[in-house]
Amino acid sequence: MSALRMAAVSAEFGRDLEEDFAVAERLIKEARTGDVRLLALPEACLGGYLLSLDGDAADAGPPPLAVDGPEIRRLAALAGDMVVVAGYCEDGGDARYNSVVCVSGDGVLGNHRKVHQPLGENASYSSGDGFGAFDTPVGRIGMMICYDKAFPEAARALALDGAQIGVCVSAWPGSRTNAAADLERDRWKRRFDLFDRARALENQIVWLSANQAGTFGSLRFVGSAKVVEPGGEIIAETGVGAGMAVAEIDVPAALETARRSMGHLRDRRPEAYGPRREGRP
Structure with a gap:
């Protein structure tokens, strides 16, 4: 396989779906002009994220969308010959999920429901129940959402399932306490970057990290979209503002x-990772 041009986005999205689709269409066109074949958009880019992480009952949340519904088909049509990953609120019938979908012009290639829920997010979403990789025209991909990447087991499960590229979409805010005036110095921003580098390095996979930018409700997002190579080095990044981190990698060779x-x-030595057996030093 020849080198793959990929990109991760830091951008601002809100509740208005038509505005969100306008932003998504602009970003997809920009990426296509740059010969990008794999594009990662942020968590909740279709309909916006939550207004706060305090379980605010006044926040109705983003509109729930069916994975086989018209909005996801619209996103797939925009993707065309590209592979596009995007976050949305999934209508699961009797439950809502914070989900991420991977599409191309052929339709849905993969879907993931966020498993790990920070702070008050469980007041708005049900939790997913697993991690799995899937094949796409650009390679085998594993997806996760935001807080999922704080758990090494999540990315490891994807790598063991053959994922060559990990794609993590986020709505990761700055610190809620002792917030830094300069987001570049924010401690939650540092954690965001550390998790991205560690998950790539420990699993020796390529890592795309997309994130919301700007502000929404009480949240101020840290941006910092990036591409990380399997040695844990950041090879493209946006900084804390809006932008698109673009890199070209021969993934199998890397x-x-x-x-x-x-x-x-x-x-790995899985037999050594369980509880200590009685009498074992």
């Missing part, structure tokens, strides 16, 4: 090089 001497997946 994974082979990273895993040639020290293969983190190959050298």
